[in-house]
Amino acid sequence: MAKNEFICDCEVIHFNVVSKVKEKMLSEESFMRVTTFFKVIGDNTRFRILWALNQNEMCVCDIANLLSMTKSAISHQLSVLRKANLVSFRREGKTVYYSLADEHVKNMLDAGVSHIHD
Amino acid sequence: MAKNEFICDCEVIHFNVVSKVKEKMLSEESFMRVTTFFKVIGDNTRFRILWALNQNEMCVCDIANLLSMTKSAISHQLSVLRKANLVSFRREGKTVYYSLADEHVKNMLDAGVSHIHD
């Protein structure tokens, strides 16, 4: 790796540190996937939906009532959660029941909450 | 709790479920704090900064070079990370060295990365 590989508005101060760290960086795709994941659960409405679903399977109307929001707003956010594979759902007649996709999601919610309770 | 406590554009379908879940919801402040935390680490630039600092303490110039960004952009994001207590720093002459605030932050980064590697 040549020094001029670094392009920004200043000189590298600690070349060996930057070189070493650069090797430990992940692929841009990995960074995108992980930050997208955190971004999805980093929205107040979406987090509360997930938190609610962690307590019990719920339909769209129930979630809307719980959070005092419109069905449309909830449905839009559920679609974001679906695309991120954080929720699963089943239809029963007119009603669609949503639940958490897996334990992994639940663990992340809990980890976040325990983080702020230090 | 009365049924008309729920105000939205539809009827509650499963009253007991909503009631039960409502009791398990956290305070609005708790939700704000946890979602703010996830939002902070859910930005690509900030996550990459944290990931780099997890490998080694670094100064602003080094981070700017590593990520091919301006010192100003990095400094702004470091200020966000400082306010969120995710990084600590020490000054040595003209140079300011940043590092991860604690193990807890590191664990969360790792948890996120292992989540996407399923």
Place this chain on the structure above:
DNA sequence: TTGACATATGAATGACCATTCAACTATAAT
């Protein structure tokens, strides 16, 4: 005390995105 460099910061800009609104599909009951 002047210059050089590392970093910080305020204001402006542009992109992204949560919610709203309106229209739509799906299912069931009469």
Place this chain on the structure above:
DNA sequence: ATTATAGTTGAATGGTCATTCATATGTCAA
């Protein structure tokens, strides 16, 4: 078939925020 309710979805809007630009501060060397 018609009506009613649950849910979805596309477009528009308004607010948030990452980056840029210009400027300021802090530290050191000459």
